Amino acid sequence: MTDTALLEVRDLSLSVKTDAGVARILDHIDFSIRRGEIVGLVGESGCGKSTVVRVLLGLLPKGAQIDSGRILFKGVDLLTLRPKDVARRIRGRSIGFIPQDPYQSFNPTFTVGKQMLEVLRWSGLPDEAPDTRWTRAVQARHRAKLIEMLEAVNIADPAGALERYPHQFSGGQRQRILIATVLACQPDLLLADEPTTALDVTTQMQILHLLRDLALDFGVAVMMVTHDFGVVAQLCDRVSVMYAGQTVETGTAHAVIHQPAHPYTERLIACHPDLSETIVGIPGQVSSPINPPMGCRFHPRCLIATDACADQRPVLRTLEGAHRVACLMREAAS
Amino acid sequence: MLRFIIIRLLLLIPVLLGLLLMTFVLLGLAEGDPAAAIAGDNATPEQIQRIREELGIDKPVIAQFGAYVVNVVQGDFGVSAYSNRAVGADIAQRLPATLELTFVSLLIAAVLGIGFGTLAALWRNSVFDYLVRIVSVAGLAMASFWIAIMLQLLFSMQLDLLPLRGRLPSGMEAPAVLTGSYLLDSLLTGRIDAFVQSLRHILLPALTISLGGIATIARFTRSAVVTTLQTEYTTYEEAAGFPRRRIVFPYALRNSLVTPVTQIGLLFGAFISSAVAVEAVFDWPGIGSYLVQAIFNSDFQAVLAVTLVIGAVYGLVNIAVDLAHALLDRRVAERL
Amino acid sequence: MLIFRKLLQDVPAVIGLLILIFATLIAIFPELLVDNLVAANRGNILLRLQPPGVDHWFGTDDLGRDLFARVVLGTRSAIIMAVVVVLAAMVIGVPLGLVAGYFDGVVSGFIMRVTDVVLAVPQLILAIAIAQILGKGQESAMIALAATYWPFFTRTVYSEARRVRSQLFIEALEGLGASRFRIMAFHILPNVAAPVLIRATVGMGFTILTAAVLGFLGVGATPPSPDWGLAISEGRKYLPEFWWYATFPGLAILLLVLGFNLLGDGLRDLVDPKLRRSR
Numbered sequence: 001m002t003d004t005a006l007l008e009v010r011d012l013s014l015s016v017k018t019d020a021g022v023a024r025i026l027d028h029i030d031f032s033i034r035r036g037e038i039v040g041l042v043g044e045s046g047c048g049k050s051t052v053v054r055v056l057l058g059l060l061p062k063g064a065q066i067d068s069g070r071i072l073f074k075g076v077d078l079l080t081l082r083p084k085d086v087a088r089r090i091r092g093r094s095i096g097f098i099p100q101d102p103y104q105s106f107n108p109t110f111t112v113g114k115q116m117l118e119v120l121r122w123s124g125l126p127d128e129a130p131d132t133r134w135t136r137a138v139q140a141r142h143r144a145k146l147i148e149m150l151e152a153v154n155i156a157d158p159a160g161a162l163e164r165y166p167h168q169f170s171g172g173q174r175q176r177i178l179i180a181t182v183l184a185c186q187p188d189l190l191l192a193d194e195p196t197t198a199l200d201v202t203t204q205m206q207i208l209h210l211l212r213d214l215a216l217d218f219g220v221a222v223m224m225v226t227h228d229f230g231v232v233a234q235l236c237d238r239v240s241v242m243y244a245g246q247t248v249e250t251g252t253a254h255a256v257i258h259q260p261a262h263p264y265t266e267r268l269i270a271c272h273p274d275l276s277e278t279i280v281g282i283p284g285q286v287s288s289p290i291n292p293p294m295g296c297r298f299h300p301r302c303l304i305a306t307d308a309c310a311d312q313r314p315v316l317r318t319l320e321g322a323h324r325v326a327c328l329m330r331e332a333a334s
Numbered sequence: 335m336l337r338f339i340i341i342r343l344l345l346l347i348p349v350l351l352g353l354l355l356m357t358f359v360l361l362g363l364a365e366g367d368p369a370a371a372i373a374g375d376n377a378t379p380e381q382i383q384r385i386r387e388e389l390g391i392d393k394p395v396i397a398q399f400g401a402y403v404v405n406v407v408q409g410d411f412g413v414s415a416y417s418n419r420a421v422g423a424d425i426a427q428r429l430p431a432t433l434e435l436t437f438v439s440l441l442i443a444a445v446l447g448i449g450f451g452t453l454a455a456l457w458r459n460s461v462f463d464y465l466v467r468i469v470s471v472a473g474l475a476m477a478s479f480w481i482a483i484m485l486q487l488l489f490s491m492q493l494d495l496l497p498l499r500g501r502l503p504s505g506m507e508a509p510a511v512l513t514g515s516y517l518l519d520s521l522l523t524g525r526i527d528a529f530v531q532s533l534r535h536i537l538l539p540a541l542t543i544s545l546g547g548i549a550t551i552a553r554f555t556r557s558a559v560v561t562t563l564q565t566e567y568t569t570y571e572e573a574a575g576f577p578r579r580r581i582v583f584p585y586a587l588r589n590s591l592v593t594p595v596t597q598i599g600l601l602f603g604a605f606i607s608s609a610v611a612v613e614a615v616f617d618w619p620g621i622g623s624y625l626v627q628a629i630f631n632s633d634f635q636a637v638l639a640v641t642l643v644i645g646a647v648y649g650l651v652n653i654a655v656d657l658a659h660a661l662l663d664r665r666v667a668e669r670l
Numbered sequence: 671m672l673i674f675r676k677l678l679q680d681v682p683a684v685i686g687l688l689i690l691i692f693a694t695l696i697a698i699f700p701e702l703l704v705d706n707l708v709a710a711n712r713g714n715i716l717l718r719l720q721p722p723g724v725d726h727w728f729g730t731d732d733l734g735r736d737l738f739a740r741v742v743l744g745t746r747s748a749i750i751m752a753v754v755v756v757l758a759a760m761v762i763g764v765p766l767g768l769v770a771g772y773f774d775g776v777v778s779g780f781i782m783r784v785t786d787v788v789l790a791v792p793q794l795i796l797a798i799a800i801a802q803i804l805g806k807g808q809e810s811a812m813i814a815l816a817a818t819y820w821p822f823f824t825r826t827v828y829s830e831a832r833r834v835r836s837q838l839f840i841e842a843l844e845g846l847g848a849s850r851f852r853i854m855a856f857h858i859l860p861n862v863a864a865p866v867l868i869r870a871t872v873g874m875g876f877t878i879l880t881a882a883v884l885g886f887l888g889v890g891a892t893p894p895s896p897d898w899g900l901a902i903s904e905g906r907k908y909l910p911e912f913w914w915y916a917t918f919p920g921l922a923i924l925l926l927v928l929g930f931n932l933l934g935d936g937l938r939d940l941v942d943p944k945l946r947r948s949r
Contacts, residue, residue: 012441019345057572057573059572059573087575087577091573091574091575092573092574092575093575093577095669096574097570097574099566099569099573100566101566104565104566105566105567105569105570106567106570107567107571107585107588107589108589108591108663108665109588109662109663109664110584110585111587111591115585116570118574118576118580118585119574120577122575122576122577122580123574123575152388165664165665167664167665171654182574189574343797345881347787348783349783349787349790349915351673351791352783352787352789353787353790355787356787356788357799360799360803363803364802364803368748373734374786378785379926429712430682471928471932472924472928473936474927474931475875475879475923475924475927475928475931476920476923476924476927477879477882477883477886477902477920477923477924477927478883479882479883479886479899479902480882480902480916480919480920480923480924481920483902483906483909483916483920484916484917484920486908486909487910487913487916487917491909491910492910532876556898603792603793604792606792606795607794607795607880607883608794610887611883611886611887614887615906624886625795625798627886629798629802630888630890632802634802634803637799637802638799640795640797641791641796641798641799644791644792645790645791645795648790648791649754649790663769663845
C-alpha cells in the first residue's frame with residue numbers, strides 16, 4: 001500500500017508562537033493519498049485543516065515551526081527541500097490548489113484571463129520544464145489550453161471570458177474557472193479547501209461532481225478539505241478525520257461512514273441530515289490549541305469518556321484493513 | 335468610458351455656474367459702484383448714468399450676470415483696474431508655468447509616495463517603516479512657504495547647489511512654446527541646456543509642494559498594501575506559485591493604488607494652494623505669484639479671475655482622477 | 671472614559687495631547703515662559719537682528735524685539751484663530767449637514783449644491799479672495815477661513831447622517847411617532863459626534879497652516895501682530911545672514927500643527943481602525 005502512495009504525511013506536528021504562548025496547531029497528523037484517489041480531510045473549523053493545506057503547499061504560517069514528522073510526496077520529503085525548490089518545482093506545478101471562496105479569490109482589478117494565464121506561467125503545462133521562458137509562443141499555447149479547459153467546465157464563450165473581469169461572473173462560474181485553470185496544469189495532487197462552502201446549495205453539487213469527474217479524467221488525486229460528511233459520502237474514496245490538530249480516524253469512506261469508530265466521527269456523521277435519522281449537534285467547541293486538554297483532546301466533549309481518557313493520549317491503531325482510529329475506549333473494547 | 339467622461343463633464347457645468355455666481359457677487363461687493371468711482375467726486379448724476387450704460391451695469395442683475403458668464407466663457411475676464419491689461423491674457427500666459435510646477439510635484443509625490451508606502455508595508459514595523467511614518471506625520475504639519483524658504487536657505491544660499499528663483503537663468507532664452515512646459519518643450523526642440531536648467535530650477539519648488547503629497551500618498555499606499563496582502567486572492571496567488579515580487583507587482587499594487595489615486599484629486603487642490611505661496615517665494619512666473627501680486631495691488635478683478643480658473647482646472651483634474659480610478663477598477667465605471 | 675484610557679496608550683496621540691496642553695498653557699499665561707512681555711512688542715533698535723544666545727534664545731528681529739517672546743505670544747493668536755474658525759465652521763456646517771442628511775428634497779439638494787460650489791475651489795484660494803475683499807486684518811482672515819471651511823463639516827455630517835438614517839432604529843423611532851427634531855438632536859447628532867470631533871481636531875491644525883499662509887501673503891494679520899506667518903514673511907527679507915528670524919516661527923507652526931495632527935490621528939484610530947498606523 002505504502003509504495004503506491006502519492007502523498008504520505010507521517011506524524012506531522014507543527015506549533016506556532018503567539019502572544020498567549022506556544023500553540024500546537026498540528027499534533028501527530030497522519031494520512032496518505034494514493035494516485036488518482038479522492039481523500040476527504042474532515043473536521044470542524046479551527047481543527048487545523050487549512051494549516052495542513054498550507055504546509056503541503058510549503059507556505060508555513062508566520063511564526064510556525066515544524067516539530068516532527070515527514071511529508072513524503074512522490075517519495076521525497078518536502079520538509080527537507082529548500083523553500084526555493086518547493087516554490088519552483090512543487091507549489092502550483094505538482095500540487096495544485098482550489099481556494100475556498102471564489103468570490104474573494106480573484107483580484108478585482110485584473111481580467112480573469114490575465115490572472116489565470118499568470119497561474120499557468122508559474123505552474124507551467126505538464127510538458128514544460130520549470131524554467132520555461134514566458135515567450136509569446138508559450139503564452140499563446142497557455143491561452144489555447146485555457147480556452148480548451150474553460151470549454152470543458154462549460155464556460156460559455158471561453159475566449160471572451162478571458163477578457164472579462166471577475167465581478168462579471170457568478171460564484172459558481174468563478175469556481176469553474178479556477179478548477180479549469182488548476183487542471184490545465186495537470187498537477188499530481190489537488191488540494192481543494194472547502195471549495196463549495198461559499199456557493200449556494202444547488203451550485204455546490206454541480207461543482208463537486210464536475211471536480212470529481214475531471215479529477216478522474218485527468219488522473220489527478222484530490223485532497224478534499226471539508227466539514228461535511230455529505231461531501232465525503234458523495235465524492236471520496238477514503239477519509240481522514242481531524243480533531244483539534246490530531247488525526248482521530250482514517251479509513252475508506254464507506255467504512256468510516258457506516259462503522260464510525262471514533263465518538264467524534266460518530267457525532268459528526270450524526271450532524272448530517274442525509275446520513276443520520278436523528279440530527280444531534282456536538283456540544284461545546286474545538287479546544288484551544290494553546291492549552292489543549294490533557295489526554296485525548298476530545299474527552300471534554302465526549303459522551304463515553306472515562307478518567308483514563310483525561311490522562312492518556314490515544315494513538316492511531318488499526319481496526320480492520322486500512323481503518324484506523326485513535327480512541328482508548330475502542331482499544332478497550334477490542 | 336466615453337459616456338463616463340461626458341457625464342462627468344456635464345456634472346461639472348452646474349458647479350462652475352455656481353462658482354461664477356459666487357465670484358460675480360464677490361466682485362459686486364468689492365467694487366461697490368464702479369461708475370461712481372470712475373466718474374469721480376464732481377460728476378453729475380447724468381454723467382454717472384452714462385458711464386453705467388457704457389459698463390452695462392444699468393441693466394437688471396440677471397442680465398449683467400448673463401453677460402459676465404458669456405464673457406468668462408470666451409476667456410474675457412475684463413481689464414484689470416490696476417494694470418489696465420486684459421486679465422484673461424495675463425492668466426493664459428502664466429497658467430502653463432503653474433501647471434508644469436503642479437504636475438511635476440504630483441509626479442514626485444506619486445513616485446516617492448507610492449514607493450515609500452509600498453516598501454513600508456512590505457517591511458512592516460522595520461526601522462524604515464517607522465521612519466516613513468515619522469516623516470509623513472511631520473510632512474503634513476509643515477507650512478509649505480516656510481519649507482520653501484528653508485530649502486532656499488540651505489540649497490541655494492548656503493550650499494549654492496540649486497538656483498534661487500525663476501524658471502530659467504536670467505538671459506537664457508526660453509524654449510519654443512509647444513506645450514507650455516519648459517521641460518517638455520526643451521526636450522522636444524533639442525535644447526539640452528534649457529532642459530537641464532529648467533530641471534534645476536523646478537526641483538526645489540516642486541519638492542516643496544510635493545512634500546505633503548508624499549506624506550499622504552505614502553500613508554494611504556502603506557495601509558492599502560498591508561490590507562491587500564492579507565486578502566484571499568493574495569493567498570490564492572501564493573498557493574498558485576506566484577513569486578513574491580509578482581504578487582506585489584503588479585497584482586497587490588494595482589489594487590492598492592485605488593485609494594491613493596482617489597486622493598490625488600484632493601492633493602491637487604492642496605498643491606495649487608501651496609503653489610500660491612511657493613511660487614511667490616521662488617519667483618515662479620505662474621498664476622500663484624500673479625495672485626500674490628494681485629493681492630498686493632488690491633486687484634479684485636485678477637484675484638477672482640484666478641479663483642475661477644483654478645476652480646475650472648481643479649474640476650477637470652478631478653474628472654481625470656475619477657477616470658484613472660475607473661481604469662484601475664472596472665467596477666467603478668459600471669456603477670455610473 | 672474607556673475611550674480616553676485607550677487614547678492614553680497611544681504614544682503619538684499622547685505626545686500630541688501634551689503639545690496642545692503646553693501650547694494652550696502658554697497661550698493663556700505667556701508670562702510662564704517670558705519674563706519681560708514688554709520686550710516682545712517694544713523694540714530696541716540697538717539690539718536689532720541679534721543672533722540666538724543666552725539673552726535672546728531665538729535672537730531678535732529687525733526692530734530689536736525678542737523673537738522668543740514674539741513666538742510665544744504668537745501661540746495665542748494662532749490658537750484663537752484655529753478655535754474660532756473651526757467652531758464657527760462647525761456652527762454653520764453641522765446643522766446644514768444634519769438637515770441635508772436627514773431630509774430629502776429641495777432644501778437638502780440646495781445645501782449640498784452650495785457645498786459643492788464652495789468646495790470646487792481649493793479652500794485657501796477662495797479664502798484669499800474673500801479675505802482680500804473684506805480688507806486686511808486678522809478678523810477678515812478668520813471670517814474668510816470659516817466661510818470656506820464649513821462645507822467640510824457639512825459633507826462629513828451629511829454622509830454620516832445618511833448612514834445612520836438608513837439604520838433600523840431610526841425607522842422604529844419614526845414609527846413610534848418621535849418628532850423629527852428629537853430624532854435629529856438626540857439620535858443622529860450623537861452618532862456623528864465622533865467624525866465631527868476628528869474633523870475639528872485635524873481642522874484646527876489645518877487652519878493654523880492656512881492662516882499662516884494668509885499672514886505670509888499679507889491678507890491676514892497686520893503688523894505689529896506677533897503672527898507667525900507674518901513674522902516669516904518679514905524674516906525672509908533678512909536671509910541668509912539672519913536665518914533665525916524666519917526659522918523659529920516656522921518651527922513653532924510645525925510643532926503646534928503636529929500636536930493637532932497626532933491627536934487627530936489617535937482619535938481616528940479609535941473610531942475607524944481601517945487606517946490604523948500600527949498593524
